[in-house]
Amino acid sequence: MFKLITAAEAAALIKPNNRLAIGGFLAVGAPESIIDAIVAAGIKDLHMIVIASDWEDRGVGKLVANRCISSAQVSHLGTNKEIQNQMNSGEIKIELVPQGTLMERVRAFGTGLGGVLTPTGLGTVVEEGKQIINVDGKDYILETAIPSDFALVKAWKADKDGNLVYRKTAHNSNPIMAMAGRITIAEVDEIVETGELDPEEIVTPGVFVNYIVVNKEV
Amino acid sequence: MFKLITAAEAAALIKPNNRLAIGGFLAVGAPESIIDAIVAAGIKDLHMIVIASDWEDRGVGKLVANRCISSAQVSHLGTNKEIQNQMNSGEIKIELVPQGTLMERVRAFGTGLGGVLTPTGLGTVVEEGKQIINVDGKDYILETAIPSDFALVKAWKADKDGNLVYRKTAHNSNPIMAMAGRITIAEVDEIVETGELDPEEIVTPGVFVNYIVVNKEV
Amino acid sequence: MAIDKRAQIGARIAKELKHGDYVNLGIGLPTEAANHIPEGVRVIFQSENGVMGVGPAPEEGAEDHEMINAGGGFITTLPGASFFDSATSFGIIRGGHIDVTVLGALQVDQEGNLANWMIPGKLTPGMGGAMDLVTGAKKVIVAMEHCDKRGNPKILKQCNLPLTAKGKVSLIITEMAVLEVTPNGLLLKEVTEGFTVEDVVKATEAELIIPEGLA
């Protein structure tokens, strides 16, 4: 059962060197309040696991611009000059991961798998240093689970049992990241009574959710 | 885009030695009409991939009782004496697969993965003959994707774009099996107009669905 | 098993379940625990076919044929329940998100090994979800009769039936006793009223660590 906390309290749980799996894509579905609180708390040397590095002033890009991040596993940097600069200067260490592979590696950690075999990246730099395994005559790259200490996600609504639903393309990586944190913190727009969400429409069961932050109290 | 067919037409697509991934659990969420049509068509030497072998007169148990099945990958036989008899007499070849592993192996095939690493089965007969891979100090069994020619699933409703929703515990393996057929045939209770299903509540997008059978015309 | 024995074991299991725990109860005896959760304690029950928030069995005539648990029994759901596919369900299990799972056993041994899915040549129900549950749950409790129907011990030095998982059991609850699997072996924690330590030792093949002062 989750505990209701503020964004500042969420940030206070996070320590330098923690690994954060953060939901969202190009800042849609990003847990902006928690991100702002991390920036405000001045936490440094974090590792982030994200699809994209967003913009300098939106989404996880704010963590980069404020130098909270020392390393990242990410698939797309194109919208954020700052992360490219920090990468080129050596301030931030980047592992580029194909987007589908990133999702499977995060899901693997959340669901207790050690990794998956994927054809994505065969014959490219992505396969370098990795084990190639042949199954039924086809080669695959062994891609290992990506562990995270915290999953920070943005959902649309939670109920009082911590069940989450997402809105439109703000789903993106959030339901996957939500499974994957040793501690999962969900930022939501509102908390509704238990029973108000249709059991068939719940995307993330409350079992995955440890803390909830409401980002706008009406 | 799917084609609407009858259960008999669905059965006519299926040939001896085909591999069938069939949704349902203890006959809840089983595509009974398609199963009946396969029995009626007298198709033999089929391979089935199922969570459980159900009962002799319900679910996939009917395929066993009518000797349509020569081999199976399955996790639970306990409710079906006939399959245990056929196994003991050598008529049917059984690979017992832990239920969670079965789901991941089927999902792997549907999503283009070659397999997954799981800790389930370590130190048991399940690991025999399989590769053990160590990731970050922990051992895992390499479990490979289970291919299937046809996925036969039961959904609650489809819309005219082939999008599927499931009802209550009749979800079970259906959404996973639905992703995994080279050809996916969905049996549904009714087809509603496109747009009637909430885009956020659709579980199986129509992209996975090749044929639909309506099991009761009102 | 007699109803009072079942109730007693069920009540003892229930004491292991804390407010807010997510719990998976195996078929049969373990489900008895659900009848003994104290008022004010909220435990959320999963069934591995794909539902969280399982409630009591429905009244006769009110069964929904698409509402079953992993044993095939009809269920109801409580407010806050959710339905999902079996891959997600086993993702919850294998991913370590279930606090406690309680299962029956054919055999369990002093190293925490469990055998509960096969008697070669005799019985092959299959492992179903048991291997994933025992591998993934944070705490694995075995609940069973102390001996088999012929009176032979089921708590052994070493299981000789095919294993469900290796070294994953942490607690054994029977009608006679409660035993904890420790790195040093099986610790006898409680003896049920009406039995003596000697009774338990006699009914157990495994060696037991018996703390001083245990009645």
Added chain:
Amino acid sequence: MAIDKRAQIGARIAKELKHGDYVNLGIGLPTEAANHIPEGVRVIFQSENGVMGVGPAPEEGAEDHEMINAGGGFITTLPGASFFDSATSFGIIRGGHIDVTVLGALQVDQEGNLANWMIPGKLTPGMGGAMDLVTGAKKVIVAMEHCDKRGNPKILKQCNLPLTAKGKVSLIITEMAVLEVTPNGLLLKEVTEGFTVEDVVKATEAELIIPEGLA
């Protein structure tokens, strides 16, 4: 690129899309294809962040901030659309359920190799979803200007930039020509009106198979 060139390439891509196809269009030029689907042909567009059934861009003022495509542009959805998580979205892609993907390229070569995500030391946008799309889609079409901004060929004997995937491209559509990747090399299938075979050969580093009778 001039608007008429874009439109011409978009229209040519559209000819490759059949009724009922599930299609993923990459950012930029490939999206132009959506404006040229003939009436009566229904193509369903996926965006890999997690939506099937993408419609045209919304009118100004009607944007929904939680409705974007993989390029970050605002979208609408059509009846029959569905939203899902990115793992499912890439499951669709990698699992071979997308009929056609159309992407831009920095380089493409006569073996069907594609490079479109990195210029070492200069530009590292990352591969995003491109590697999965090119690996998983049933048919991979590259749509791009025939040469780079300096007039240098982008269709090479062998890519020298880091690859996106090996041997997966099947068709190349530019403002000058349409080329098919065959086991024997690049087949020149069409030359756009206003260009000659010689123009194409000159603008292409790769060797071309030129069928007899091609104007």
